[in-house]
Amino acid sequence: MHIKQELTERHVLTLTVDNEAGTLARIAGMFTSRGYNIDSLTVADISEDHTTSRITIVTKGPPPVIDQIIAQCERLIPVHKVTDLTEAGPHVERELALVKVNGTGDQRVEAMRLADIYRARVIDATVNSFIFEITGGPEKIDTFVSLMREVGLVEVGRTGIVGLMRGADAS
Amino acid sequence: MPEKSGAEILIDILVEQGVDTVFGYPGGAVLPIYDALFQHKKIKHVLVRHEAGAAHSAEGYARATGKPGVVLVTSGPGATNAVTGIADAFMDSIPLIVLTGQVATNLIGSDAFQEADTVGITRHCSKHNYLVKDPAELSAVVREAFVIATKGRPGPVVIDIPKNVQVATASTDVKSPARSRFTYAGEADYAEINRAVELIANAKAPILYTGGGIINSGPTASEALRELAELTGAPVTSTLMGLGAYPASGEAWLGMLGMHGTYEANMAMNQCDVMVCLGARFDDRVTGRLDAFSPNSIKIHVDIDRSSMNKTVRVDLPIVADVGMAMRQMIDVWKGRKYKTQPLTEWWSRITGWRAVDCLSYPGSTQEIMPQYAIERLFEATKDKAPIITTEVGQHQMWAAQHFHFDAPNKWLTSGGLGTMGYGLPAAIGAQMGNPDALVIDIAGEASIQMNIQEMATASQYRLPVKVFILNNEWMGMVRQWQELTYESRYSESYSDSLPDFVALAEAYGWKGIRCDDPAKLDDAIAEMLAHDGPVMFDCRVHKTSNCFPMIPSGAAHTDMILHADQVSGTMDDEAKALV
Numbered sequence: 001m002h003i004k005q006e007l008t009e010r011h012v013l014t015l016t017v018d019n020e021a022g023t024l025a026r027i028a029g030m031f032t033s034r035g036y037n038i039d040s041l042t043v044a045d046i047s048e049d050h051t052t053s054r055i056t057i058v059t060k061g062p063p064p065v066i067d068q069i070i071a072q073c074e075r076l077i078p079v080h081k082v083t084d085l086t087e088a089g090p091h092v093e094r095e096l097a098l099v100k101v102n103g104t105g106d107q108r109v110e111a112m113r114l115a116d117i118y119r120a121r122v123i124d125a126t127v128n129s130f131i132f133e134i135t136g137g138p139e140k141i142d143t144f145v146s147l148m149r150e151v152g153l154v155e156v157g158r159t160g161i162v163g164l165m166r167g168a169d170a171s
Numbered sequence: 172m173p174e175k176s177g178a179e180i181l182i183d184i185l186v187e188q189g190v191d192t193v194f195g196y197p198g199g200a201v202l203p204i205y206d207a208l209f210q211h212k213k214i215k216h217v218l219v220r221h222e223a224g225a226a227h228s229a230e231g232y233a234r235a236t237g238k239p240g241v242v243l244v245t246s247g248p249g250a251t252n253a254v255t256g257i258a259d260a261f262m263d264s265i266p267l268i269v270l271t272g273q274v275a276t277n278l279i280g281s282d283a284f285q286e287a288d289t290v291g292i293t294r295h296c297s298k299h300n301y302l303v304k305d306p307a308e309l310s311a312v313v314r315e316a317f318v319i320a321t322k323g324r325p326g327p328v329v330i331d332i333p334k335n336v337q338v339a340t341a342s343t344d345v346k347s348p349a350r351s352r353f354t355y356a357g358e359a360d361y362a363e364i365n366r367a368v369e370l371i372a373n374a375k376a377p378i379l380y381t382g383g384g385i386i387n388s389g390p391t392a393s394e395a396l397r398e399l400a401e402l403t404g405a406p407v408t409s410t411l412m413g414l415g416a417y418p419a420s421g422e423a424w425l426g427m428l429g430m431h432g433t434y435e436a437n438m439a440m441n442q443c444d445v446m447v448c449l450g451a452r453f454d455d456r457v458t459g460r461l462d463a464f465s466p467n468s469i470k471i472h473v474d475i476d477r478s479s480m481n482k483t484v485r486v487d488l489p490i491v492a493d494v495g496m497a498m499r500q501m502i503d504v505w506k507g508r509k510y511k512t513q514p515l516t517e518w519w520s521r522i523t524g525w526r527a528v529d530c531l532s533y534p535g536s537t538q539e540i541m542p543q544y545a546i547e548r549l550f551e552a553t554k555d556k557a558p559i560i561t562t563e564v565g566q567h568q569m570w571a572a573q574h575f576h577f578d579a580p581n582k583w584l585t586s587g588g589l590g591t592m593g594y595g596l597p598a599a600i601g602a603q604m605g606n607p608d609a610l611v612i613d614i615a616g617e618a619s620i621q622m623n624i625q626e627m628a629t630a631s632q633y634r635l636p637v638k639v640f641i642l643n644n645e646w647m648g649m650v651r652q653w654q655e656l657t658y659e660s661r662y663s664e665s666y667s668d669s670l671p672d673f674v675a676l677a678e679a680y681g682w683k684g685i686r687c688d689d690p691a692k693l694d695d696a697i698a699e700m701l702a703h704d705g706p707v708m709f710d711c712r713v714h715k716t717s718n719c720f721p722m723i724p725s726g727a728a729h730t731d732m733i734l735h736a737d738q739v740s741g742t743m744d745d746e747a748k749a750l751v
Contacts, residue, residue, distance in 0.1 A: 001745035071478035077299040
């Protein structure tokens with residue numbers, strides 16, 4: 001007997017949650033305990049009175065599992081609203097990355113040239129290193145990072161995705 | 172401004188919430204609360220002998236009374252011992268408030284004596300939990316906890332209270348409202364109800380598949396079910412958790428469905444054209460092999476929990492609502508549209524054919540007590556007394572579900588989802604606390620009963636006349652049965668060796684002990700048990716190798732039931748072995 005694998009879809013979910021101790025553990029732990037995937041997760045306080053946070057989760061699963069994930073999230077007491085951006089329609093996704101590159105001579109020039117093409121900004125520099133700041137969709141950042149590997153990549157920090165619906169309405 | 176300690180505030184709110192009974196065990200981190208409870212006039216504390224007993228007793232109390240059960244235990248081992256009961260209540264949707272002591276806030280995280288991360292440990296086996304860090308928050312938290320535990324789909328809520336928060340004071344002037352962030356389903360959408368009623372009214376072979384949600388929705392939900400069954404003329408089956416919602420003596424009753432359900436219930440589920448799932452959740456014990464589950468039916472699912480919809484079985488019409496309200500709406504629509512009750516003659520004649528299989532029959536014996544016979548005789552002797560039955564987990568539980576018959580809700584207390592051995596005795600104690608005049612019987616197995624046998628002392632202390640009826644076959648019978656079916660009778664560790672003398676044990680705890688191994692003397696022995704005004708342990712020595720049938724083997728469809736022992740092969744392929 002072998003373990004069967006199912007075809008999965010990528011979905012971006014946003015959750016409006018109470019900003020209180022344990023909320024993140026409750027959500028992240030629920031994903032683990034029910035065997036769901038988390039590709040990326042971001043969380044930050046978004047309200048004026050600091051009572052509400054917004055969590056963006058990128059997950060993968062077959063459609064019925066995605067439906068279950070949303071229902072299970074909604075079942076948690078501190079979770080007020082769950083939106084499946086992927087299902088809801090046109091939306092924007094952005095991620096920020098910091099990318100450190102070491103190098104001298106031609107390698108250093110090439111890193112700068114590529115950074116320029118990708119509209120990455122230099123936010124730290126020494127005689128043999130740069131830190132670039134880049135924002136964009138996850139694919140753009142993936143591509144940029146893989147290019148930097150050729151020109152002296154040292155390390156990468158990524159925020160994970162945040163997303164909003166396009167248009168005038170709140171998601 | 173008047174101030175009270177956290178412990179006093181807690182007790183005040185419990186009284187405000189109508190709590191009259193608390194099941195608990197003291198320890199260092201809850202001493203301030205125990206001091207506030209000392210000789211309290213309104214709250215009766217029941218001292219259990221192990222914190223697992225406290226949680227299961229509270230479950231039994233909740234299930235039998237419809238009120239939330241309250242547990243009070245100390246930090247560390249007190250809390251971890253209660254975890255099984257919390258997980259059990261979570262699976263079976265039982266409202267519990269579990270109050271756990273915690274080390275002082277300044278010691279949290281320091282590996283202090285009797286420190287455990289209670290909120291971390293219980294996070295995914297409770298409906299919600301709290302760590303209260305300020306006595307000023309206590310009243311709002313406890314009020315919200317009661318709402319969360321009892322409303323919507325009920326469940327356990329854990330409140331972890333550090334010792335210094337119990338001692339520190341806060342103003343009692345502030346009327347902290349219960350926070351209103353928790354929302355839950357109520358009435359169903361009428362468009363959905365209309366569609367459901369149309370489907371049922373036009374069905375040729377409908378079935379009502381009912382579950383524990385109807386019990387949780389309250390007695391009026393059981394009444395609505397009876398009316399709905401009568402109006403529609405549809406047969407009724409139930410999960411293990413829903414027994415009693417529809418009377419077993421009712422004409423439409425098919426018996427329990429699922430792995431050890433009746434032939435007629437499972438065949439009707441397989442062959443129906445419209446299935447109405449009411450407060451049940453398509454558990455794997457019910458569905459059997461999913462791709463062969465009721466292949467030709469339109470499925471309507473009424474559940475208060477949105478996450479139960481399409482979790483394992485895709486349904487055609489999901490209705491998120493309180494099942495009692497939804498059934499009442501269906502009745503109103505049915506009557507409003509003046510639908511006639513369909514005779515469903517062909518459907519019922521097929522059901523009559525399935526009933527004729529007489530799937531619950533078993534080989535009789537004049538030499539030995541057959542376990543099914545013991546349950547039958549117990550039922551006959553007690554049916555006029557409206558007994559509350561609790562069980563442990565295993566063969567005896569399934570035989571009780573098959574051969575004891577329930578006509579009313581809140582009379583059948585069993586661990587369905589988690590399947591916790593050791594549930595029955597403490598649950599019986601809790602049920603008896605909530606119903607002092609009721610006849611409460613724990614139908615047990617000789618293996619399960621030993622898992623919380625220390626609770627005999629609790630029954631003695633509070634003079635609770637619970638009866639423990641042990642079907643003693645000297646085996647972990649369900650384990651042995653599976654080993655027989657799946658592992659060619661290699662009985663790995665399933666023999667109950669070194670059993671205690673249950674009669675002597677009963678007497679040691681101040682109980683009455685009765686032993687019977689003769690079918691001719693069984694009725695007299697049961698009468699003797701019932702006549703005793705105090706706790707009784709009944710060691711019923713039954714046929715040792717009986718197996719529980721009918722049975723749908725794991726990985727099989729409803730139509731592949733094993734009806735009798737001679738149909739058993741003794742082997743199973745790996746796909747089936749991998750299923751629980």
